[in-house]
Amino acid sequence: MSQYDLVIVGGGPAGLAAAVSAKDNGIEKILIIERDNELGGILNQCIHNGFGLHTFKEELTGPEYAGRFIEQVKERNIEYKLNTMVMDISADKVVTAMNRVDGMFQIEAKAIILAMGCRERSRGALNIPGYRPAGIYSAGTAQRLVNIEGYMPGHKVVILGSGDIGLIMARRMTLEGAEVQVVAELMPYSGGLKRNIVQCLDDFDIPLKLSHTVIDIEGKERVTGITIAEVGPDRKPIPGTEEHYDCDTLLLSCGLLPENELSKTAGVTLSNITSGPIVNDALETNIEGVFACGNVLHVHDLVDFVSEEASNAGKNAAKYIKEGKSKNSKNVQIHAVDGVRYTVPCTIRPDEMDDKVTIRFRVGQVFTDCSVATYFGDELINKRAKKIMAPGEMEQVILLKSKLAEYPDLKDITIKIEEA
Amino acid sequence: MYDVSIVGAGVIGSAIARELSKFQVNACVIERETDVCEGTSKANSAIVHAGFDAKPGTLKAKLNVEGNALMEKLSQDLDFPLKKNGSLVVCTKEQDESLLDKLLEQSKLNGVPGCRIVEREEMIQMEPNLADDVVKALYAPTGAIVCPFNLTIALAENAADNGVEFKMQTCVKSIERTDDYYVIHTDNGDIETKSIVNAAGVYADKLNNMVSGRKLKIIPRRGQYMLLDKTAGEHVSHTIFQLPSKMGKGVLVTPTVHGNLLVGPTAEDIDNKEGVNTTMDGLDSLAPTSSLSVKDVPYRQVITSFAGLRAHEKDGDFVLGEAEDAPNFFNAAGIESPGLSSAPAIGVMIANEIAEKLGLKENPDFNGTRKGIVNPASLSMDERNALIKENPAYGQIICRCESISEGEILDSIHRTLGARTLDGVKRRTRAGMGRCQAGFCSPKVMEILEQEVPMSMFDVRKSGEDSRIVVGYNKKI
Ligand SMILES: Cc1cc2nc3c(=O)[nH]c(=O)nc-3n(C[C@H](O)[C@H](O)[C@H](O)COP(=O)(O)OP(=O)(O)OC[C@H]3O[C@@H](n4cnc5c(N)ncnc54)[C@H](O)[C@@H]3O)c2cc1C
Numbered sequence: 046m047s048q049y050d051l052v053i054v055g056g057g058p059a060g061l062a063a064a065v066s067a068k069d070n071g072i073e074k075i076l077i078i079e080r081d082n083e084l085g086g087i088l089n090q091c092i093h094n095g096f097g098l099h100t101f102k103e104e105l106t107g108p109e110y111a112g113r114f115i116e117q118v119k120e121r122n123i124e125y126k127l128n129t130m131v132m133d134i135s136a137d138k139v140v141t142a143m144n145r146v147d148g149m150f151q152i153e154a155k156a157i158i159l160a161m162g163c164r165e166r167s168r169g170a171l172n173i174p175g176y177r178p179a180g181i182y183s184a185g186t187a188q189r190l191v192n193i194e195g196y197m198p199g200h201k202v203v204i205l206g207s208g209d210i211g212l213i214m215a216r217r218m219t220l221e222g223a224e225v226q227v228v229a230e231l232m233p234y235s236g237g238l239k240r241n242i243v244q245c246l247d248d249f250d251i252p253l254k255l256s257h258t259v260i261d262i263e264g265k266e267r268v269t270g271i272t273i274a275e276v277g278p279d280r281k282p283i284p285g286t287e288e289h290y291d292c293d294t295l296l297l298s299c300g301l302l303p304e305n306e307l308s309k310t311a312g313v314t315l316s317n318i319t320s321g322p323i324v325n326d327a328l329e330t331n332i333e334g335v336f337a338c339g340n341v342l343h344v345h346d347l348v349d350f351v352s353e354e355a356s357n358a359g360k361n362a363a364k365y366i367k368e369g370k371s372k373n374s375k376n377v378q379i380h381a382v383d384g385v386r387y388t389v390p391c392t393i394r395p396d397e398m399d400d401k402v403t404i405r406f407r408v409g410q411v412f413t414d415c416s417v418a419t420y421f422g423d424e425l426i427n428k429r430a431k432k433i434m435a436p437g438e439m440e441q442v443i444l445l446k447s448k449l450a451e452y453p454d455l456k457d458i459t460i461k462i463e464e465a
Numbered sequence: 466m467y468d469v470s471i472v473g474a475g476v477i478g479s480a481i482a483r484e485l486s487k488f489q490v491n492a493c494v495i496e497r498e499t500d501v502c503e504g505t506s507k508a509n510s511a512i513v514h515a516g517f518d519a520k521p522g523t524l525k526a527k528l529n530v531e532g533n534a535l536m537e538k539l540s541q542d543l544d545f546p547l548k549k550n551g552s553l554v555v556c557t558k559e560q561d562e563s564l565l566d567k568l569l570e571q572s573k574l575n576g577v578p579g580c581r582i583v584e585r586e587e588m589i590q591m592e593p594n595l596a597d598d599v600v601k602a603l604y605a606p607t608g609a610i611v612c613p614f615n616l617t618i619a620l621a622e623n624a625a626d627n628g629v630e631f632k633m634q635t636c637v638k639s640i641e642r643t644d645d646y647y648v649i650h651t652d653n654g655d656i657e658t659k660s661i662v663n664a665a666g667v668y669a670d671k672l673n674n675m676v677s678g679r680k681l682k683i684i685p686r687r688g689q690y691m692l693l694d695k696t697a698g699e700h701v702s703h704t705i706f707q708l709p710s711k712m713g714k715g716v717l718v719t720p721t722v723h724g725n726l727l728v729g730p731t732a733e734d735i736d737n738k739e740g741v742n743t744t745m746d747g748l749d750s751l752a753p754t755s756s757l758s759v760k761d762v763p764y765r766q767v768i769t770s771f772a773g774l775r776a777h778e779k780d781g782d783f784v785l786g787e788a789e790d791a792p793n794f795f796n797a798a799g800i801e802s803p804g805l806s807s808a809p810a811i812g813v814m815i816a817n818e819i820a821e822k823l824g825l826k827e828n829p830d831f832n833g834t835r836k837g838i839v840n841p842a843s844l845s846m847d848e849r850n851a852l853i854k855e856n857p858a859y860g861q862i863i864c865r866c867e868s869i870s871e872g873e874i875l876d877s878i879h880r881t882l883g884a885r886t887l888d889g890v891k892r893r894t895r896a897g898m899g900r901c902q903a904g905f906c907s908p909k910v911m912e913i914l915e916q917e918v919p920m921s922m923f924d925v926r927k928s929g930e931d932s933r934i935v936v937g938y939n940k941k942i
Pocket residue numbers: 054055056057058059060078079080081085086087088091094095096097129130131132160161162163185188209210213304307338339340341345346347348349351
C-alpha cells in the first residue's frame with residue numbers, strides 16, 4: 046500500500062486550493078484524486094464571466110479561474126491522478142481508488158481532505174408527477190451538453206427552480222436560440238443570486254414566477270408540455286391556477302446536494318441541514334485528520350469563498366500532519382437560530398483557533414431591514430444591520446480569537462436574525 | 466414462413482420464446498418498442514410471489530407456485546439477480562385476524578411450502594420497523610425479489626442465442642387468417658407465420674380480437690411507486706404486504722434486489738393503455754398507506770417514481786392457450802400480477818402446447834445457460850484488478866452513483882440484443898439508476914453509444930423513436 050501525507054478527494058476549486066495551501070505550509074507528499082479527465086471541477090462547464098472578483102479582483106470565466114489554481118498546482122509539482130475514482134474511504138484513512146491504468150489500489154493517508162463537490166437534485170427527488178420522457182434535464186447536465194459537448198438539448202424550454210445554474214442556463218439557452226418561456230420557483234423567493242436574476246432573466250424578459258411549481262409533465266417519449274400552478278403557503282398547488290406551456294424541454298434547478306456518500310461510509314457525521322460534514326473551526330470532521338471544504342461541506346455560490354475555505358482546510362491539514370492530534374481542547378458550540386439555518390463551522394476551539402475565523406451561514410427566508418446578532422452566552426456581542434438577506438446568498442460573521450479570550454468560561458455562541 | 470411469431474417482448478413473450486427455442490423451430494418475436502422489456506415488465510413490484518394470494522384452482526394460483534419453484538434454477542442458469550427474502554402479510558389491530566388464517570389455509574390449498582403465522586414478538590425481531598399497530602403476520606419463506614429487467618432480458622438473450630429472431634420497432638396493425646397460416650401486417654412489413662402467440666400485455670385484447678370472436682377486454686389498472694435511495698434499502702428486509710383494509714388493497718414496502726427500497730403500488734382503473742404517468746394524488750397516497758404496515762419510511766430519500774399498468778382481464782384470471790375459434794393462435798393474455806412470478810411456468814406451458822400442436826422436435830443444440838454482465842462490485846480486489854488488466858474499460862467509472870464502469874456498458878451494447886438507447890443501457894447495467902438519476906452519466910453514455918454502435922448523437926434516444934436527447938448543435942462550437 047502506498048503512503049501519502051495528504052490525499053485530497055476531488056480536483057475542483059476546493060481540492061486545488063487546499064492542495065496549494067497544504068504545500069505552502071510544508072507538506073510534501075500530497076495526492077489529488079479526480080475522477081474527471083481534467084482538473085477544475087464544475088468550473089470547467091461554467092464558461093460565463095463572473096468568477097474571481099474577490100480573489101483576483103477581475104472577472105474571469107470558470108475555466109480561467111480554475112486555470113489559475115491548476116497552474117499553481119503544477120508549479121508546485123503537486124501530484125494528481127485524473128480519471129481516477131475514489132471508491133471508498135475508511136475510518137482509519139485508507140483511500141481505495143480505481144482507474145484504467147493502476148486498477149484498484151489503496152493509499153494510506155495521514156490526513157484526508159474531502160472536496161467532492163455536490164450534485165443536483167433530480168426530478169425523482171422532487172416527486173414531480175407525470176410521464177418520464179426524454180427532455181427533462183438537470184440544469185447542470187444541460188450546461189454540460191451545451192458548453193462542453195456542444196449540443197442543444199431542446200428548443201422550447203420551461204425551467205423549474207431559480208437556482209443559479211438554472212438562471213445561467215436560461216440566458217445561455219436563449220443566446221443559443223432556444224425559447225425560454227418561464228422560470229417557476231416553488232418558494233416565494235429565488236434561490237439564486239440577485240445579480241443572476243437581473244442579468245439572466247430580467248435582461249431577456251424571461252418571467253420568474255415565484256410560488257409556482259410543475260404539477261404535470263406530458264409526452265410519453267419526449268416532453269410535449271408542462272403544467273405549472275401557483276402554490277399556497279403550504280407549498281401545495283392551488284386548484285384553478287394551472288397554466289399550460291407547450292415545450293420540449295424541462296430544466297431543473299432545484300438545489301444542490303453535497304456528495305457525501307464516501308464521507309458517510311467513512312463514518313463522518315453529517316448535518317441534517319447542509320447534508321455536509323459537521324466541522325470545527327479547523328474544518329476538521331469528527332474523524333481526526335479528515336477535513337472538508339467547498340461544496341461537499343455546504344453549497345457555495347461564490348467560488349472565491351470556496352477557495353478561501355479550502356486553503357484554510359489545507360493549512361489545518363498541514364498543521365495536523367506536522368503536529369498530530371490537537372490537544373484535547375475546549376469546544377464552543379455555535380447555535381443557528383431565529384432565521385439562521387446553519388453555520389459552518391459548528392464548533393470553535395478558542396485556544397487553538399486562528400486569530401480570525403469566518404463563520405458562514407444562510408438564512409431561511411428573505412429578511413429586509415434586519416440585523417445579524419451574535420451572542421456569547423446571553424450577552425449580545427455584535428449586531429450588524431443588513432438591508433436585505435436572502436437564502437440565495439451566503440452570509441458571514443467573523444469571530445476574533447482575542448474577543449473569545451475575554452470569555453474563558455464561554456460554552457455557547459448564538460447567531461440569529463433580529464429586527465434592526 | 467415462421468413456425469411461430471410471438472407478439473410482445475415482455476417477460477411473458479421472452480419466457481415463451483426461450484422455452485420454444487428448446488425445440489427446432491423457426492420463430493420470431495415482434496415488438497413495437499426499441500428494446501425488450503419496455504412494457505409492464507419494466508414497471509412492477511418485482512416480487513416473485515410465494516403463491517398464497519390467488520384463488521385455489523385458478524391458472525394464477527397454479528402457475529405462480531410453479532413459476533416460483535422454477536425461478537431459482539433459472540436465475541442460476543441465466544445469471545440474473547434473485548433474492549429469497551421471504552414475505553410477510555401483516556395484520557393491524559383494527560383488522561380481522563381470521564383473514565390471515567384464511568390466507569394460510571389458501572396457501573396450503575395452492576401448494577405453497579412453509580407458510581406460517583408469526584406473532585408480534587417474532588415479527589418485530591424479523592422486522593423492527595413494522596408499524597406499532599401490527600399484531601400478527603403470515604410469513605411466506607418462498608417469497609423472493611428479482612430484477613425484472615434482467616429476468617426479461619436474460620430470457621430474451623438466451624432465446625436469441627438459441628435462434629429466435631427479434632424484430633424490434635415492429636408494431637402489429639392487423640392479422641389476416643388464410644387457410645393454413647396467418648399474415649401479420651405490421652408497420653414494418655408483412656410477416657407470414659403458421660402460428661401466433663399473443664403476449665402483447667395491455668394490448669393482448671386487441672390482438673386476440675383481431676382473430677377471435679371470443680372477445681377479451683383488458684382494463685389497464687395503474688400502479689404507482691416511489692423508489693428510495695440505497696441508504697434506505699435496509700429499512701425492511703422482507704417484502705411487507707398489507708391485508709386489504711378500509712383504505713383499499715394496501716401497498717407493499719420491499720427491498721429490491723439491488724438494495725433500494727420500493728413502496729407501492731396504487732391501484733386505479735384507467736382508460737388509457739399508454740397511461741404510465743404518475744399523478745400527484747397517487748404519489749401522495751403512498752406515505753399514509755404505507756405507514757399502516759411500516760413506520761418511519763424515510764421519504765426524503767425518494768430518488769424516482771414510476772407507474773406500471775396491470776393487464777386486468779374482465780374475468781380475472783390469466784387467459785392461456787389456443788383460442789377456440791382461431792387455430793394456432795395462442796393467447797398469453799390478461800397476465801397481471803403474479804405474471805412475473807408465473808412467467809417461467811407460462812413459458813413452459815405455452816411452448817409445450819405449441820410444440821405438440823405443430824409437432825416440433827427437440828433442439829439438440831439448445832444451450833440453456835447465459836452469462837450476465839459482470840458485477841465488479843461482487844469481485845475481490847484481486848479479481849477486479851485481473852479484470853481491469855484484461856480490459857482497462859472496467860477501471861473507468863461512468864455512472865458514479867452505482868459505480869458502473871465503461872466495461873459493463875460496452876458489454877451491454879455489444880452482447881446479444883445489445884442496448885441501443887440510454888434506457889437500454891440503464892436496464893442492463895444500472896448506469897443512471899442511482900440517486901442522481903443519470904444527470905452525470907447520460908452525456909457519457911451517449912458518447913459511448915455514439916462511438917460503439919456507432920450512431921449519430923442525434924439518433925441517441927432515451928427509449929422510443931421520438932425520445933431524442935439532443936436536438937441540434939449549439940451555435941458556437
Ligand atoms: C452552474 C454553476 C454556476 C456557477 N456560477 C458561479 C459564478 O458565476 N461565480 C462564482 O463565483 N461561483 C459560481 N459557481 C460556484 C462554484 O463554481 C462552485 O462553488 C465551485 O465549483 C465548488 O468547488 P468544489 O471544488 O467544492 O466542487 P466541484 O467544482 O464540484 O469539484 C468537485 C470535484 O470532485 C470530484 N470528485 C467528486 N467525487 C469524487 C470521487 N469519488 N473521486 C474522485 N473525484 C471526485 C469531481 O469530479 C469534481 O471535479 C457556480 C457553480 C455552478 C455549478
